Amino acid sequence: MRPPNPRDAAPGPAFPVLAPIPSPCVGLCRIDASSGLCRGCARTGAEIGGWAGSPDLRRRVWAELPARRAALGLTVHRLAWTLADIGAFVEGTFESEGGHWTPGAFADLMAYRVEGNERPTVAGGGTRLHARGRHVAMLIHLDDRVRALTFDDDASFGTVVMAVTSDHVVSRTADAIRPLGRDLEAISTGGSSEMLYDLGLGAPAVSLALRTGDPRTIAILDRLAGRRWLDLPASMREAVLGSSPSRVLRHPLGRFEAYGPCPVADDVASAGSPPPEHNAWASAGPRWTFPDLPEGYVPCAIHTPSGVERDGAGTRP
Numbered sequence: 001m002r003p004p005n006p007r008d009a010a011p012g013p014a015f016p017v018l019a020p021i022p023s024p025c026v027g028l029c030r031i032d033a034s035s036g037l038c039r040g041c042a043r044t045g046a047e048i049g050g051w052a053g054s055p056d057l058r059r060r061v062w063a064e065l066p067a068r069r070a071a072l073g074l075t076v077h078r079l080a081w082t083l084a085d086i087g088a089f090v091e092g093t094f095e096s097e098g099g100h101w102t103p104g105a106f107a108d109l110m111a112y113r114v115e116g117n118e119r120p121t122v123a124g125g126g127t128r129l130h131a132r133g134r135h136v137a138m139l140i141h142l143d144d145r146v147r148a149l150t151f152d153d154d155a156s157f158g159t160v161v162m163a164v165t166s167d168h169v170v171s172r173t174a175d176a177i178r179p180l181g182r183d184l185e186a187i188s189t190g191g192s193s194e195m196l197y198d199l200g201l202g203a204p205a206v207s208l209a210l211r212t213g214d215p216r217t218i219a220i221l222d223r224l225a226g227r228r229w230l231d232l233p234a235s236m237r238e239a240v241l242g243s244s245p246s247r248v249l250r251h252p253l254g255r256f257e258a259y260g261p262c263p264v265a266d267d268v269a270s271a272g273s274p275p276p277e278h279n280a281w282a283s284a285g286p287r288w289t290f291p292d293l294p295e296g297y298v299p300c301a302i303h304t305p306s307g308v309e310r311d312g313a314g315t316r317p
Contacts, residue, residue: 021058023051024065024078026149027165028294032072040294041078042068069152076294079148079160087129087142089160089303094122094131094138098306101138103249103256104161104299105206110247110258112138130187130254137187139254140301146253149293158305163297164252169205176200177224183211187257188246196248197221199229205252205298212245253300 025048028040036044042065043051051058062080069077081089093099100113112133114120122131130139140162149161183196194213201208212218220240224232247258293299 021055021062022078022080022082024062024080026076026078026147026294027296035072037068037072039072039074041065042072042074066152075152076149077152079150081148083142083144083146086146086148086162089148090129090140090142090162091122093303094120094129099304101256101301101303103206103251104163104302105251106208106249107302109208109249110136110256112136112256132187135258135260137257137259138301139185139187139256141254147297149297160303161293161299162253162301162303163293163299166205166296166298169252169298176226176228177221179222179225180209183248185255186211187255188259191246191257194246195221197225201229205300207250209248209250210240210245211248211257212243214243214245217243217245251300252298256301 024041024043026040028038029048030039031037031045032039038044038048041048043061047057047061065077069075079085093101094112095114097114100111102111103109112131113136114133120131120133122129124130124139127142128139129142130137132138145164147163147165149163151159177200178198180196180198182192183194184192186192186194190213191211194211195218196209196211198207198209210221212221217240220236224236224240229237241262244261247262249256
């Protein structure tokens with residue numbers, strides 16, 4: 001069964017009697033002095049402290065949260081979805097036209113969407129789901145780290161952010177080109193036999209890399225190991241990107257992969273990667289898609305419904 005649509009304006013979720021009832025905590029724990037409600041989840045201190053107790057209390061609180069958030073002026077909240085609900089939502093979007101997935105950072109590099117008569121390959125199950133379209137593939141691991149967040153404001157309404165808290169982030173990004181060996185986590189067929197190179201353009205939560213099986217490109221990248229990508233001459237960067245290596249963006253919950261030629265026109269959405277001199281490849285660090293998420297959250301994968309267009313600063317209708 002599909003989980004409730006985040007765009008539905010229902011007053012609150014109706015949990016089956018024996019269903020687990022998740023916490024609405026978003027990791028921003030600060031009590032508002034005038035209302036006595038948490039500025040993150042809109043619960044009282046007593047409700048937070050007694051959350052593990054009565055299921056009836058938890059159901060009542062969830063039903064009251066929309067009105068409480070409106071009174072506090074809160075726009076970001078956690079969806080009342082179990083892990084199974086999140087998996088059903090993700091799998092459904094993998095196969096449906098309308099809307100698209102982007103990474104939480106470097107969103108202008110690649111977007112997973114179902115186009116026209118495309119029949120994407122969807123595989124996995126349980127805690128690991130992945131899908132591959134014409135130009136971009138996406139993998140997400142579903143475990144207890146996942147938080148499904150959404151927004152009440154009109155511009156972002158219906159957008160779902162799969163995020164983790166920063167305490168689940170392991171730093172794995174260097175500030176220079178670094179060979180990582182064979183890409184054993186590759187989504188694409190044959191990708192696990194190719195070599196992966198971290199470009200050192202990311203942050204502790206995200207890694208931007210190139211993957212290639214081309215001997216000439218491998219030799220170039222091996223020689224460039226330890227050098228900063230942004231310090232390389234434009235001609236050298238173009239020599240690497242000219243062989244059209246796969247572009248791999250890794251995040252704490254999985255990855256995105258973009259394939260095919262690096263375009264020479266400004267056609268990022270359809271081809272999965274910008275031109276060699278596009279600012280996405282010339283930026284010193286990631287541009288987070290939702291910088292206004294509660295402090296301590298790292299956005300990993302974002303589903304934007306049809307009719308909502310996002311830029312690096314957030315969303316716009």
